[in-house]
Amino acid sequence: MRFKRLWAIFNARNREFFRDRAAFGWNFLFPFLIILGFGVIFKGDYQSQFKVGLFPIPHDASVNSSKDFLPDSFATFKAISFVGFETRVQGMDKLKHHKIDLLIEAGTQPILYWVSDSSPSGAIAERLLKGALAPPETSNRFEKKDIQGLQVRYIDWLFPGVLGMNMMFSALYGVGWVVVRYRKNGVLKRLKATPLTAFEYLAAQLLSRIFLLMFTLVIVWVGCDLLLGFRVYGSLLNLFLVFLAGSTCMTSLGLVIASRGTSEEFTNGVLNFISWPMMFLSEVWFSIEGAPAWLQASAKIFPLTHLLKAARQVMNEGQGLWAVMPEITILYAMTLVFLLFGAALFSWNK
Amino acid sequence: MNMTDTVDPLIEVIDIQKHYQRLRAVDGVSLSIGRGSCFGLLGPNGAGKTTLIEIIEDIIDPTGGTILYKGASRAAQFRQEVGIMFQQTALLSFLTVAETLQTFSRLYDNTEPISHLIQLCHLEEVKGQLNDKISGGQKQRLLLALALLNRPELVFLDEPSTGLDPQARRNLWDIIKTVKSQGRTIVLTTHYMEEAEKLCDDIAIMDKGKVIARGEPQALIQIHCRRATLSVPKDQFPEKPDTLQGFINERGDRIQIRTENVNAVVGQLLSMGVDMRGVNVKTPTLEDVFLKLTGRSLRE
Numbered sequence: 262m263r264f265k266r267l268w269a270i271f272n273a274r275n276r277e278f279f280r281d282r283a284a285f286g287w288n289f290l291f292p293f294l295i296i297l298g299f300g301v302i303f304k305g306d307y308q309s310q311f312k313v314g315l316f317p318i319p320h321d322a323s324v325n326s327s328k329d330f331l332p333d334s335f336a337t338f339k340a341i342s343f344v345g346f347e348t349r350v351q352g353m354d355k356l357k358h359h360k361i362d363l364l365i366e367a368g369t370q371p372i373l374y375w376v377s378d379s380s381p382s383g384a385i386a387e388r389l390l391k392g393a394l395a396p397p398e399t400s401n402r403f404e405k406k407d408i409q410g411l412q413v414r415y416i417d418w419l420f421p422g423v424l425g426m427n428m429m430f431s432a433l434y435g436v437g438w439v440v441v442r443y444r445k446n447g448v449l450k451r452l453k454a455t456p457l458t459a460f461e462y463l464a465a466q467l468l469s470r471i472f473l474l475m476f477t478l479v480i481v482w483v484g485c486d487l488l489l490g491f492r493v494y495g496s497l498l499n500l501f502l503v504f505l506a507g508s509t510c511m512t513s514l515g516l517v518i519a520s521r522g523t524s525e526e527f528t529n530g531v532l533n534f535i536s537w538p539m540m541f542l543s544e545v546w547f548s549i550e551g552a553p554a555w556l557q558a559s560a561k562i563f564p565l566t567h568l569l570k571a572a573r574q575v576m577n578e579g580q581g582l583w584a585v586m587p588e589i590t591i592l593y594a595m596t597l598v599f600l601l602f603g604a605a606l607f608s609w610n611k
Numbered sequence: 612m613n614m615t616d617t618v619d620p621l622i623e624v625i626d627i628q629k630h631y632q633r634l635r636a637v638d639g640v641s642l643s644i645g646r647g648s649c650f651g652l653l654g655p656n657g658a659g660k661t662t663l664i665e666i667i668e669d670i671i672d673p674t675g676g677t678i679l680y681k682g683a684s685r686a687a688q689f690r691q692e693v694g695i696m697f698q699q700t701a702l703l704s705f706l707t708v709a710e711t712l713q714t715f716s717r718l719y720d721n722t723e724p725i726s727h728l729i730q731l732c733h734l735e736e737v738k739g740q741l742n743d744k745i746s747g748g749q750k751q752r753l754l755l756a757l758a759l760l761n762r763p764e765l766v767f768l769d770e771p772s773t774g775l776d777p778q779a780r781r782n783l784w785d786i787i788k789t790v791k792s793q794g795r796t797i798v799l800t801t802h803y804m805e806e807a808e809k810l811c812d813d814i815a816i817m818d819k820g821k822v823i824a825r826g827e828p829q830a831l832i833q834i835h836c837r838r839a840t841l842s843v844p845k846d847q848f849p850e851k852p853d854t855l856q857g858f859i860n861e862r863g864d865r866i867q868i869r870t871e872n873v874n875a876v877v878g879q880l881l882s883m884g885v886d887m888r889g890v891n892v893k894t895p896t897l898e899d900v901f902l903k904l905t906g907r908s909l910r911e
Contacts, residue, residue: 269717
């Protein structure tokens with residue numbers, strides 16, 4: 262192996278990345294916009310989870326002034342937003358199409374309401390309404406206790422997920438798709454005609470992508486932190502090492518995809534097939550706690566699952582490197598497997 | 612004729628075959644390429660030229676057969692000593708012409724100074740431009756510069772002037788002639804006869820995966836197409852042409868005389884009082900050789 266050759270390809274790839282202004286900008290802008298968007302959406306403690314329709318509400322009347330007849334605890338609950346309709350027919354149409362969860366006729370006593378039996382949200386909204394109507398003495402059976410210790414905002418929980426997702430897409434498409442395109446248009450054939458070895462080429466691609474991923478990560482992190490002020494309970498260095506392991510692993514997975522093929526369309530399909538389940542099952546957006554055991558077990562085959570688990574342990578729980586060592590070990594073990602597969606399967610022109 | 616019989620061969624191709632399922636892209640080709648020669652591989656599209664040349668370049672594997680370089684199997688050093696200009700190549704995006712040359716120069720042990728190559732291939736004006744912003748002719752010259760970067764002993768040029776306008780083609784030929792004058796061995800594939808005639812001193816004609824003729828361009832023409840064609844306006848043609856040394860036939864408003872002895876026929880026509888200003892003489896070309904051997908045009 263000649264380091265000079267590896268360095269030449271490493272530099273060329275980095276130059277391409279930084280000079281492709283559209284892709285370069287998008288790599289930073291995409292995670293930044295997602296984080297910023299969710300930061301704005303979830304800046305409060307509550308979000309409106311349920312939509313309740315009221316009718317008849319005249320066109321020019323406010324729905325808020327028409328809910329006095331409802332129990333106060335229901336009418337002012339922040340998780341519920343109210344929508345007014347002029348007629349019952351309009352409200353029923355929205356209810357049937359699950360646009361609202363519950364429909365109530367204003368000013369009725371007893372309160373008349375409609376709910377769809379097939380709507381889980383509707384069932385919960387109905388329970389909320391019935392609970393609000395229950396006698397006050399029943400509330401004495403409960404006593405609220407506050408969460409002790411660290412309080413994690415949703416945005417703090419989400420942040421590593423979005424960064425990990427961006428890393429995943431950038432690693433898979435930035436290596437997998439790009440190398441297949443190079444194979445198709447003859448760039449790889451041109452390189453094969455030189456003394457450059459497959460190992461040197463793959464190593465340069467791997468190192469270049471890791472460098473670019475970590476560079477992007479730091480820039481996006483600093484930018485988002487300045488605007489939203491993230492709380493990191495663990496060490497930033499440990500977090501960096503966790504993301505480094507994750508980027509290495511996912512870039513190696515990209516090399517497996519890049520190892521063969523000349524069809525960009527087929528490669529795109531394979532990348533979608535891998536990245537979409539990984540995005541949904543690796544807890545980027547939501548936890549799969551409570552999902553069937555087989556689904557939770559399946560999620561462990563994805564590198565992103567281990568990356569996010571370790572990153573959240575450090576960032577949200579303040580864990581040290583030793584605590585996340587199992588995840589880091591798994592990520593590097595996966596890396597080794599992917600590299601061996603990628604190198605064994607690699608072809609310059611097939 | 613023995614296809615492998617070349618004095619001081621740099622490359623020896625022995626019974627090379629390449630099969631794609633039922634298609635025999637290269638069907639038992641044997642030939643040798645002399646050191647310092649410019650060897651041309653001619654044939655129509657689909658003849659198997661590119662497949663054969665890529666097998667020699669060690670880019671694709673043959674189904675069978677052997678390639679010898681300097682009398683032995685090609686080792687790792689082969690890539691250090693050959694320069695290749697492929698028929699269709701994209702270049703690394705977002706790099707300038709000079710950066711592309713620098714990047715590739717770092718892949719070799721022994722390289723030509725980049726400034727020399729830029730000068731040789733007339734890339735001075737575009738050296739700072741991105742690869743995807745240069746013209747087709749400039750791109751071909753850049754690809755040629757890349758092929759010459761490592762001071763190669765053996766240069767492969769696969770259809771180097773395809774798609775270029777006549778001026779750009781002639782510019783490229785001038786550069787190739789300079790490379791040839793430096794004593795390097797050149798292997799050139801083309802379906803332009805003019806290109807082969809101007810640049811090559813040894814030619815093999817391929818069709819349907821086989822080499823069907825081999826030799827120097829003029830020798831091939833002499834062997835396969837000895838007759839030139841003189842075309843005389845019908846109204847000037849002598850009334851009694853019986854003594855003319857050739858085959859005569861009528862084509863529209865002209866009479867054609869096909870002959871092996873052009874000088875004699877011209878002398879006869881002059882003595883018969885024919886005004887030579889209206890007479891056209893067409894000497895045979897490699898195109899005629901190919902047409903005679905295969906019944907098809909080279910560009911079909």
